[in-house]
Amino acid sequence: MQKIGIVGCGNLGLSLLNGIKQKSPATKLYGSKRNVASIKKYEDENTVITNDNKALIEACDIIILALKPYTIIPFLKENASYFNANRHTIVSVATGITTTEMKACFDFELDIFRAMPNTASSVNESITAISFGRDELNRTDMVTEIFNSLGETIVIDETLMESATILGACGIAYVLRFMRAMIQGGIEVGFDSKTATKIVSQTVKGAAELIIRNGSHPEEEIDRVTTPKGCTIVGLNEMEHSGFSSALIKGIVTSYQKIEKK
Template sequence: MKVHIIGGGNLGVAIALGIAKFSQNNQVTITRRNTASILYLEKSGITVSADNTHQIVDADVIILTIKPYQVDVVLNEILPLISNKTIASAVSGLDIETLQNKIGDANHAVRIMPNIAAQFGESATCIAFHDKNKNAAQNVISLFQDLGTAPIIDEKLMDAATVLGACGTAYALRYIRASMQAGIEIGFDSQTALAIAAQTVKGAAQMLLEEKVHPEQLIDRVTTPQGCTIVGLNEMEHNGFSSSLIKGIKTSLKQIKG
């Protein structure tokens, strides 16, 4: 499969690298007006171009990782050259119906919300599409299943998916940073504290993904009566740990919805 990514920012680059590493037999092209900062991708077998239309006629899937204000300009460039293409948009706020109207019935609109962990094969990429594009969407689903998980969701939840899955990366990293800082306070050097905090989060997430149980069931395994875990958890909750995280997620969603 030939994948054409328009937009060589952080997300586009992460997807390109993920495909090159984890998705076998797929060819990737990525475009950006100023290619100087992404030429290193060529070492991974990725084609880099300043021309959005470079080899686009051969593409099976076109992925848009651009800003909302760039959409019309980009589509005006590429639409005269393409037909019967699957266009997967990671553009925030661009709904499927609007995109479909812009690209015409000759092409197929799919909406995606990956995150930068795609580079490591660990993205949670939410995907939405209309039933008429179900067959066309299969290539997109398969592609992002290689880069992590690819749940299919109702489009009305896509803004929420952006907050939980994309913004959520920053939230998780902020937890790790705080845990690292605490580790330094209790005696570790910064590198050791970071290594322990990051691996602990990775291990906890892996347990959840593999066992498919509620987090509290796993928490119960590491909390003992009058132990150090439960008193730490209670202290965090007294200071608003869960409520502040929930409020932060809801505030981010309000920002997206305007």
């Protein structure tokens, strides 16, 4: 069985580790960070937690890089000699670091992919965009399987990786801010925070399931809820008068412009 190493078990790395452990408990996993005290509790018979990246690279076949973007290139330069083209496939989940930049850290050819999951990986509900490149070790299916175990996957061209980061990874924060606002509205119309949170969470989940299962456009599902002269349409229109859709679209484009400038 192939061993998977996750370098940088912070927010996302830990989500990935937990997601893989939940879905495929028998997978041999290594997870690293420099200060391991906070993640030692995840160690078990199939999971090794270490601060020794050399040991991780030497033990694993698929190395997922979940480090902060600015540390990816220094990490690869420092550890390049431990990688072996006949054994290792690198999958970077870092924002904005291209495969060309990563390949330049090696004086030999190596299979390097990029993937963009989100923090819902920890509950196996991520959407992960993957871009593949040179694949001498035929790991495309295996890498897809890893990220399928964390939710859904789509394969995209690397040129769209930044767009996928905004919509899928930053998207978690946009949706949660929307939910927070709904909860605050719910409290204003009479619910305590806990009850409002429960109603809003299940409503958002239900709305997403309607689109996923019915394959419908959101506006089609909205039409089913908006009675003429009813309370839904007046509320929706009031939100639009205050710039609801426009604010979301502008926010997404602003995030994209920021990522492009880096």
